[in-house]
Amino acid sequence: MTMKTARIHAFGDASVIRYDDVPQPRPHLGEVLVRVAATSFNPTEAALRAGLLQAFLPVDLPYTLGWDVAGTVAETGPGTDGLAVGDQVVGRLDGAGAAAEYVRAPAALLVPAPASVPLTTAAALPVAGLTAWQAVFEHGKVRAGQRVLVNGAGGGVGGFVTQLAKHAGAEVIATAGARSNQAVRRRGADHVIDYTTGPVAAALDGPVDTLFNLVPLLPHDAAALASAVRPHGRIVSITTPIEPPTDTGVSSIHMIARNDVAHLAALVKLVDAGDVTLDISASHPLTDLADIHRLSEAGRIRGKIVIIP
Structure with a gap:
């Protein structure tokens, strides 16, 4: 089976973002396969795409964009007893990107998604x-x-x-x-x-x-x-x-933020308690991602934008 992804094969301006069909991954030890409901755009990803972060955040090419993920567990690998198929989860990914229909993610980086907001909205939370x-x-x-x-x-x-x-x-x-x-x-x-x-x-x-x-x-x-x-x-x-x-x-x-699932779980609780709201300024299909990068670099983005594969 194949899936759609938004990847870069070289560093450069937004035109280097390509929409590729790639094999759907399978989860390894300690991982789950997440059917992505949405990722969200973070301006730092535009800097990564341009090659400006290679000194302290090197990535191998081709690289799938999308650090935030919200979605549903579609398959579990060995060693993931805490998650089951059908669970709705949210997390920050430090390797594989979520600008895709599916992503293979370490179970340890995921927490239950907020129950009080749509799953696509929850993608705005992690980073x-x-x-x-x-x-x-x-x-x-x-x-x-x-x-x-x-x-x-x-x-x-x-x-x-x-x-x-x-x-x-x-x-x-x-x-x-x-x-x-x-x-x-x-x-x-x-x-x-x-x-x-x-x-x-x-x-x-x-x-x-x-x-x-x-x-x-x-x-x-x-x-x-x-x-x-x-x-x-x-x-x-x-x-x-x-x-x-x-x-x-x-x-x-x-400061540079680190991935911390305890902090993310605390944020989810605040969202479900109504103490933190998620302001989504726009949602776009995956094929608009290059345009979102251009808008960000032109200073024309307010709030959070979610990307739906």
Whole structure:
């Protein structure tokens, strides 16, 4: 049997994405075969496709795209007693990609999918949700009563950071353009600063305890935002490394999220409890994936986009 996939055979612009028919895989020891309901697009995948991540995230070609997976277990391999055919699962894949009709996945990377949302919607959770969880709770150490600034709240990670910081009891100040303003407020932002109208730091009415930076910054913009963090506060950036102001005791980390099924399971519980919502801005068929990469590189994507094979 064959299946459809979206793969790259070389690094380059979005035109290198090809839609191939390949043999349907079979699960090995400790693996299951997942019938993919959806994957979701993450901007980092565009960097991988362009060959910009080979230094620290090397992949062999041809490479199937799609790090997020939500789907149904179609077959189990030996050593997967915790999963059964028909189980609905969600996970982040660190090897084989889910931009395909089926994917062979390590059972240890999968958790039960949220029961309260469609399975296709759940595909938006793993990569962006794990990044946000670790930013807010591990690195930002957000707690009730703090003021946090989420720079880039209109993106996929930003939506989760906003919700998790609010869930932790913080006052959330978010930056967003006009088209994302209402969505960011629905996610729980107490204040929204339109970054297109002037410097963000100038619009603040006082210092913040923690800055979450989720967008690339020029050096002078990074320095301006860093100056808005109170002494002994924290800066957490998933894009541009940010130098903290000198002699302020501010800590700064440039983080890369790791795969952690315990964190993902905790996120699923928050989704089912109604404390975290999944904002899907659009869904597209697999054959639109190259166009999604182009839109992302042009800065024209808001929220999470799911890809349905």
